Amino acid sequence: MKVCIKLLGELRQYLPECGKFNQCKLNIPTGSTLQKILSQLKVPDDQDFIVLLNGDLMQKQEYASIIPGSGDEIIIFSPIKGG
Amino acid sequence: MSWQRLILRVNLTTQNCHVEPLNMEWAQQYLGQRGLGSKYLLEEMNPAADALSAENKLIFATGPLTGTMASTGGRYSVITKGALTGAIACSNSGGKFGAELKLAGYDLLIIEGQSSRPVYLSIENEKVELCDASHLWGKTVWDTEVLLSAVDPQLKIASIGPAGENLCRFACVVNDRHRAAGRSGVGAVMGSKKLKAIAVRGTRGLHCNDNSHACNEIFQSINIRLTKRQGYRRNGTLAMMDITNSFGSLPTRNNQQVQFERASEINVEAMQTRNRNGHTNLVTNAACFACTIGCGRICKIDPAHFSIKDKTQYHGASGGLEYETAYALGAACGVADIDAATYAGFLCNEYGMDPISLGGTIAAAMEMYETGILSDTDTAGIKLEFGSAEALCEITELTAKGKGFGQQIAMGSKLLTKKYGCPELSMSVKGQEFAAYDGRSMQGMGLAYATSNRGACHLRADPYGHDFKSTGTGGKAEVVKTSQDEVAFIDSTGLCLFTGGSGWSISDYCELVNTVCEGVWNEQRVFETGERIWNLERQFNLQAGLSKKDDTLPGRILEEPAKSGVGRGLVNKLGEMLPEYYRLRGWDQDGRPLQETLKRLGL
């Protein structure tokens, strides 16, 4: 199945090759957890990031248990300061 | 050491300029720039005085790292009583002007009194002169820079435009064409003093410490730590637009919504993608003095765009949209036209206006127009509808020039809405318009706005990371208080706050300050100094007549739940956070610092 991944701001550099600008449709096995999907992206381990699933804020401890569905939107960004 | 240990004092009433020693005891307590400038302001003026009177002072303050090769070491601040807020104002700017002032030999420039005729201040190291500015009065910032540079192309210039001369409440001071001490109306204070510009040439150099070679090596080794994160250089601060829009904290149409359905037309992608005329908005990035980050955007408006097609003077590249400008002249007004927002931003730089307060006030006026409070007669026919790029451009031009309904916009949203009997439509704190974050999904930012000493501001605390991880109120008071102290310290060094988001930590700031300043600057002293500065600013405001009642948010944020985003259904719970915040600050229930707090901080 496919999910829509958006990597915002400086995380855009870790977008898989199939993507355009900051988003891509990622093919994943049905039943994959959020954790599994995130691990497919090349965001470095020491990078602090935030995940929204269909507009809802996900907590880190939920990553291993949440299973996104087909067509779901996963937005990932790391906090920056504005100006 | 990197304080020059000198103050230049200019009295505009008597037209007298003289140099005096810097109070080094205060420098040890307040470091420089924001802290030291605020100390001088509180010591020297009555905070209850009118901001536009001769009694107000205008202080240009550098920090001990301004003018050094520490990355971003070119910052200066303008400290005064704000014309927009009646509170202490401290507006920070980059570019090259601050470093030049420091290299001319001065830590602080204190301007007092009021001139009876337009003047500009010429500084060439020790040669200081007040000169007639009648030929410059009425000129834009850009024309003023051209005219003064004709005398000496090496001059660095800070000036006001017609907005400052006309006492527009949110007029700013602009230097190097598009860098500005933007907020709180510091440009109106300069205008009230009839001081058009300050033109500086500084070649006296700096004595960093006893071993300048070792000093530069330390700077280099610390500067390199900023290469870890490249986001600001690649995307500018505009990268925040997609984040807040996804999160539901992008104030839209005067905070009626928290997500803008057309944000993709004014975001980084829109700035970097070719439009149908083959034109990209972004030309290149830019950096302030000594900065290795380079977050600035240099942009070009599509020459075929309605705003400039007959105005060739705007066909070149100039300072483009930052996130705050794109929010205020875009989402806040419901405008999804990147060229129109860029044009309005150019006018802000050219005429000397704060784009955040301008956009916030236009947004309030648009809501007043759409709800029938303002009529076509009031606006002289301008259809001030949300989403109208034409109305945005037209009203920006009128405000810049002090004409027509623009004169009403120039009052700022607080006075404008009060005049028409709808103060609830002003999205401001202490009279200063909101920055680009909604305080409902970002509870900490709401508290930061409410308690900021200069009125609503996104750069007086750093609750971003905490807010994006949790929409509850737990821990917010602590995060806001601690980061307010940290930011107050960084704002006093001469460095840019964005170094914090690019890889530097407290220990890096300590190492840098220790390299150029006497004394031992460790983490504990960083927070203690910041806390001292925060409490000093609070004292100024209390003496100016502000109180707990001013530490609040508009009813819309406290009572109308957000309609979408991560914070849908939420209001800001300021009432839960504020008592805890006061307690952590060592203040009483009315927000007054306790005696023991003042004593502990040596105030």
Ligand code: SF4
């Ligand atoms: S990070 Fe941006 S604002 Fe800060 S000094 Fe560098 S270019 Fe200027």
